[in-house]
Amino acid sequence: MAWSRKFCLSVLLLLLLSHSVASQHIVETLPGFPGKLPFKLETGYIGVGEADEIQLFYYFIESERNPVMDPLMLWLTGGPGCSGFSAIAFEIGPVTFDVESYAGGIPSLKLNPYSWTKVASIIFIDAPVGTGFSYALTEAAANSSDTLSAEATYNFLRKWLNVHPKYLENQIYIGGDSYSGIVVPILVTDILKGIQEGLKPKIDLQGYVLGNPVTDYLIDDNSRIPYVHRVNLISDEYYEDAKLYCHGDYVNVDFNNSLCVTALQNIKMCLLQIKLTQILEPQCAFASGKPEELEWDVGSQEANTLEYLNANKLPELRCREYGYALSYKYMNNIAVQDALYVRQGTVENWSRCLKTFPTYTENVDSTVAYHKNLTKTGLRALIYSGDHDISVPYVGTLKWIRSLGVPVFDQWRAWYVDGQVAGYQVKFMNSVYRLTYTTLKGAGHTAPEFKPKQSLAMVDRFFARYPI
Numbered sequence: 001m002a003w004s005r006k007f008c009l010s011v012l013l014l015l016l017l018s019h020s021v022a023s024q025h026i027v028e029t030l031p032g033f034p035g036k037l038p039f040k041l042e043t044g045y046i047g048v049g050e051a052d053e054i055q056l057f058y059y060f061i062e063s064e065r066n067p068v069m070d071p072l073m074l075w076l077t078g079g080p081g082c083s084g085f086s087a088i089a090f091e092i093g094p095v096t097f098d099v100e101s102y103a104g105g106i107p108s109l110k111l112n113p114y115s116w117t118k119v120a121s122i123i124f125i126d127a128p129v130g131t132g133f134s135y136a137l138t139e140a141a142a143n144s145s146d147t148l149s150a151e152a153t154y155n156f157l158r159k160w161l162n163v164h165p166k167y168l169e170n171q172i173y174i175g176g177d178s179y180s181g182i183v184v185p186i187l188v189t190d191i192l193k194g195i196q197e198g199l200k201p202k203i204d205l206q207g208y209v210l211g212n213p214v215t216d217y218l219i220d221d222n223s224r225i226p227y228v229h230r231v232n233l234i235s236d237e238y239y240e241d242a243k244l245y246c247h248g249d250y251v252n253v254d255f256n257n258s259l260c261v262t263a264l265q266n267i268k269m270c271l272l273q274i275k276l277t278q279i280l281e282p283q284c285a286f287a288s289g290k291p292e293e294l295e296w297d298v299g300s301q302e303a304n305t306l307e308y309l310n311a312n313k314l315p316e317l318r319c320r321e322y323g324y325a326l327s328y329k330y331m332n333n334i335a336v337q338d339a340l341y342v343r344q345g346t347v348e349n350w351s352r353c354l355k356t357f358p359t360y361t362e363n364v365d366s367t368v369a370y371h372k373n374l375t376k377t378g379l380r381a382l383i384y385s386g387d388h389d390i391s392v393p394y395v396g397t398l399k400w401i402r403s404l405g406v407p408v409f410d411q412w413r414a415w416y417v418d419g420q421v422a423g424y425q426v427k428f429m430n431s432v433y434r435l436t437y438t439t440l441k442g443a444g445h446t447a448p449e450f451k452p453k454q455s456l457a458m459v460d461r462f463f464a465r466y467p468i
Contacts, residue, residue, distance in 0.1 A: 024163065025341040030095075031333065033109040039064050039094050039117060043340050046163075048155040053141040055346070056125060056156050057133035059084055060164075061094060063121040071206065071463050072170040073116075074123045074157055076187075078178025078214070078446075080149070080362070081354030083132030084124030089327055091177070091448045092116040092455070093124070097330070099323045106333055107326040114452035119460045121167070122175075123160065127153050130359055133337075135346045145361040150186035154194065161201045171206045173463075177446055178392065181213020182362070185370035192377060207380035209459065212392040212445050215400050216366035221251045223396025225267060230395065231279060231388075234270050242267060276390040278444030284319030320449075327352050368400050374433070375406050381435040382462045386443030386450060387423065394439055398426075401437055406430050415458075415468045422454040425468050438468055 024044035028036050040062040045055045063070035077087040089096050094115040098108040116122060126132030128149035129142060136142035144152070161168055174191070176184045188208050195203060214220060229239035242250065245259035255261055275283045330336055331350040338344075374381070383401060385394035409429035414421045415438060423439040440447040440454055448455035461468045 030339050031335050032106050046156045046159050048152050049141055053137040054129045055135055059124040061117045061122050064118050067121055070120050071173055072121045072167050073173040073175045076176035076180040078180050079353055080179050080360050081131050081357045084126050086352045088124055091446050097323050097326045107330045114456040116459055133342050133347050142359045146182050146364040150183050150190055153187050154190040168201055172204050173207050175209035177211035179214050181210050181215045182364050182367055185367040189370055209382045211384050211447050212389050216368050219400050220392050220396045223393045224390055225250050227393035227395050234267050238266050279388050282319055284321050372404050375404055378432050384438045386447035387439040389445040391445050417454045417457045
């Protein structure tokens, strides 16, 4: 019944609004930000599908340095089901929330001096359909999957470039983090196929960028226990028991194997109060009481935010999730949506990241084979990891990268920002393909959120083809 009402509303809106293939608007001011925005922000919808029944919402921010020479990057936020605005406000965009001064009402915005838009023009997309302000006009179109999302996003990019032909001269990269590690390699493969088939417009694809990417569930998930041992969150004895009794497989557990189950339970008890996305930060999932069971699936960190949204000030304990909570209050404000030119009535409630996504099917378990095929192309890849993340540990990411069979070109070594170690890097290269892998020392799952200055230096050097 809920879908029927929503679908009828969409049909009514279709009649009332003259939906075109694409619509764009320049946003010069935003509620909560003093004065005119000091960067070019465009928002809009691009319709994809046979009858444009999928309306994908995007935010485009032009490079603040040199839009003609700087690259263009399409950025997919993780999830699945995390809005592009989450990446803007909490990771690599030019504005963020002023959490410290919040005292009720519409949250205030402040500039992020380490925005990646300092060195690149970036399209932040609400994808797949059903994410953020993106919506479907039919029930069938609302259903998506890893492969369907990649296909829709490719069509989005082609149509966006047709509407913005001046960016066809720019070098183009595809980027994303977290769950986008599944969709981005598929999308890159789709783009390459389109180029080979001569599809227009011709995209000058140079490479891809991925942060703490979900890539292979068996490798990623199995690397968590070796990682927590490496950073001293569990004892040698617990780790050796798990290796011995679980035979190194902590995912496909035989629950009749009581010794393995006991070893894993001992490990989980050590991690109950550890934040999986950044092991050094306080665990603040808005939960009451001590958790009784560890949930490896991080999911949405703002589980019970409603009580905070109505408060005049945030709790004394400062937690990163409080900023996430403010995004709900901000983006669900009608004045903010009007400023962003959101089509009213198309989305009931904006969510930063969907806790459940019943219309989405995760139909790809591993993208290692996609990466392996990409090593036969002339692309460049930057893969980076915040090294304090349990959810997608760097040791697992490095494991699947090494499995691609690309020779090491530059051995593991430190890289620096302001004369200090910012992380470590290793480069892989064959005759046509180059992959740079870096860690960001002290960063969590969404690394730019924790180490903004270092992450900007990293991506600036990568785009400039300068050694990291």
